[in-house]
Amino acid sequence: MSTGFFFDEYCFWHTTGEHVLMLPVGGWVQGGDGGSHAEAPSTKRRMKSLMDVSGLTAKLDLQSAPAATVDDLLRVHTKGYVDKFMATSKAGGGYIGIDAPCGPGTFEVALQSAGLGIGAVDAVLSGRHDNAYALTRPPGHHCQRDEGMGFCFLANSSIVIEWAKQKHGLGKVAVLDWDVHHGNGTQNIFYDRPDVMTISLHQERCFPIDQGDANERGEGAGEGTNLNIPLLPGGGHAAYMEAFEKLVLPALRRFRPELIIVANGLDANGVDPLARMLLHSDSFREMTRLIKAAADDLCYGRLVLMHEGGYSDAYVPFCGLAVIEELSGHRTEVEDPLVPAITAQQPNAAFDDLQSRLIAEMAEGAGLV
Numbered sequence: 519m520s521t522g523f524f525f526d527e528y529c530f531w532h533t534t535g536e537h538v539l540m541l542p543v544g545g546w547v548q549g550g551d552g553g554s555h556a557e558a559p560s561t562k563r564r565m566k567s568l569m570d571v572s573g574l575t576a577k578l579d580l581q582s583a584p585a586a587t588v589d590d591l592l593r594v595h596t597k598g599y600v601d602k603f604m605a606t607s608k609a610g611g612g613y614i615g616i617d618a619p620c621g622p623g624t625f626e627v628a629l630q631s632a633g634l635g636i637g638a639v640d641a642v643l644s645g646r647h648d649n650a651y652a653l654t655r656p657p658g659h660h661c662q663r664d665e666g667m668g669f670c671f672l673a674n675s676s677i678v679i680e681w682a683k684q685k686h687g688l689g690k691v692a693v694l695d696w697d698v699h700h701g702n703g704t705q706n707i708f709y710d711r712p713d714v715m716t717i718s719l720h721q722e723r724c725f726p727i728d729q730g731d732a733n734e735r736g737e738g739a740g741e742g743t744n745l746n747i748p749l750l751p752g753g754g755h756a757a758y759m760e761a762f763e764k765l766v767l768p769a770l771r772r773f774r775p776e777l778i779i780v781a782n783g784l785d786a787n788g789v790d791p792l793a794r795m796l797l798h799s800d801s802f803r804e805m806t807r808l809i810k811a812a813a814d815d816l817c818y819g820r821l822v823l824m825h826e827g828g829y830s831d832a833y834v835p836f837c838g839l840a841v842i843e844e845l846s847g848h849r850t851e852v853e854d855p856l857v858p859a860i861t862a863q864q865p866n867a868a869f870d871d872l873q874s875r876l877i878a879e880m881a882e883g884a885g886l887v
């Protein structure tokens with residue numbers, strides 16, 4: 519078997535301008551000391567570096583892909599938004615939506631990011647690889663048809679899906695988004711579509727704070743093809759495993775996709791600065807094992823992972839490495855130094871009971887029991 523790894527140095531060249539975490543400097547937010555935006559290239563660069571040094575990259579088929587074209591964007595985004603993004607980027611940058619600061623040249627970098635996703639899906643659908651990973655940056659899952667949002671400027675996975683439908687005649691596709699923040703862009707874009715199932719596992723009301731509830735199930739012909747799984751802050755490995763068993767896997771078995779795309783955010787880890795969940799690298803490894811097995815059962819193993827969030831310089835590399843080890847079936851000698859500390863902080867039985875009850879209610883609400 520083979521795993522394609524789609525990567526391009528250019529994706530690391532997008533800059534947001536000076537921020538601290540996600541706050542623009544100015545007013546009461548101090549600037550001038552080189553503070554950096556959370557969505558900096560360092561997390562992804564360090565993940566790729568650990569893959570290189572551990573020998574994992576050498577086991578994969580490393581490649582870039584052509585940048586997406588404006589026509590590719592227009593299958594998803596409005597022309598007005600694409601024009602505005604292009605002009606803002608050309609003029610040196612600025613905000614093009616809530617928490618979406620672009621820098622000089624971000625437009626071209628975002629085209630490259632979406633292009634990596636297209637390359638990955640093309641490789642899997644044409645049979646060149648069994649599965650694939652795209653190290654997409656900027657990320658995409660918050661971006662709306664007509665507005666950037668949450669560090670995202672182009673709806674990468676949506677662009678990839680519409681491309682694959684046109685070029686490969688792809689039918690039903692499922693997007694599993696385990697980024698700790700709600701996959702609101704992907705949800706909204708496909709909300710009335712029966713052929714695209716969107717599943718988002720996230721910390722409830724973390725970002726955005728007004729969407730992502732379990733009762734958002736799609737509308738019209740898309741009724742029942744959106745599944746939100748909002749989890750209590752502080753949840754860890756057990757909550758995610760139970761959500762997979764009771765919700766994610768039954769929903770996928772019922773939908774029967776021809777391709778599964780994972781929006782691989784690594785920010786549900788126990789030390790992420792932008793969320794409050796408690797996963798460790800073995801949690802991400804296990805989620806990858808489960809979704810890979812589901813893809814084997816349902817769609818000939820056709821599985822593509824696209825990188826989304828994850829903001830800990832120290833920990834994204836270990837969590838990402840675990841995902842790609844499991845995806846490719848090549849285990850390195852790397853040991854995650856944070857597993858013991860995060861394991862020791864997992865919630866108590868009373869918390870787990872409450873989360874279990876809420877998951878059972880969600881399964882009932884979604885007609886999965």
Ligand SMILES: [Zn+2]
Nearest residue numbers: 697699783827
């Ligand atoms: Zn996120």
